[in-house]
Amino acid sequence: MSGGARVCSGYSNVREELVARFKCPRKTDGVDEVYCCGFSDLKYCCNEAGNYFPYPHGYMxxxxxxxxxxxxxxxxxxxxxxxxxxxxxxxxxxxxxxxxDSGLKLQSLATSPLQEGKSNS
Incomplete structure (x- = not known):
């Protein structure tokens, strides 16, 4: 079936019910919905040609x-x-x-005990 068809062929839906073929647009569709679209187990009328998928609706x-x-x-x-x-x-x-904290105690050079010991000798 081509996407530009004005007649949707009959099909078997997901519940295995036979749906008879119908012409687009139906009474419930808009005036511009003249193309048959949908899946192999769910067909409807739409306003864009080529909107038809040959896969089952459940697959999607x-x-x-x-x-x-x-x-x-x-x-x-x-x-x-x-x-x-x-x-x-x-x-x-x-x-x-x-x-x-580096762990080192810093002291002034003037009051360092090492300096005092060296200056006394």
């Missing part, structure tokens, strides 16, 4: 469900990553040392 639903599951998993992983990064940043700033 399985693709949609798979895509939704994939997008859901990706979104969940993204949220986990963002939450983990936020927690790690908070822990870093909470536990960050306030000042650097």
């Amino acid at each position: 639903w399985s693709l949609s469900i798979g895509a939704m599951v994939g997008l859901g998993v990706a979104a969940l992983l993204l949220l986990i990553f963002i939450f983990s990064a936020f927690v790690m940043c908070c822990l870093y700033f909470y536990n960050k040392p306030q000042g650097l």
Whole structure:
């Protein structure tokens, strides 16, 4: 069947019911919906020629469900990553040392005990 047809041929829908052929536009369709569009198990009138897919309608639903599951998993992983990064940043700033301590005691040269010992000898 071509997408530019004005008559939709009969078909068997998802519930295995036989749908008789019909002419586009039907009473329930708009005046500009003169082309037969849809799937091999779901046909309808539309206003754009070539909008016909030879695959069953159920086939497209399985693709949609798979895509939704994939997008859901990706979104969940993204949220986990963002939450983990936020927690790690908070822990870093909470536990960050306030000042650097090298462990060495710094003293003035004038009062250094080593200098006093050398000047006395």
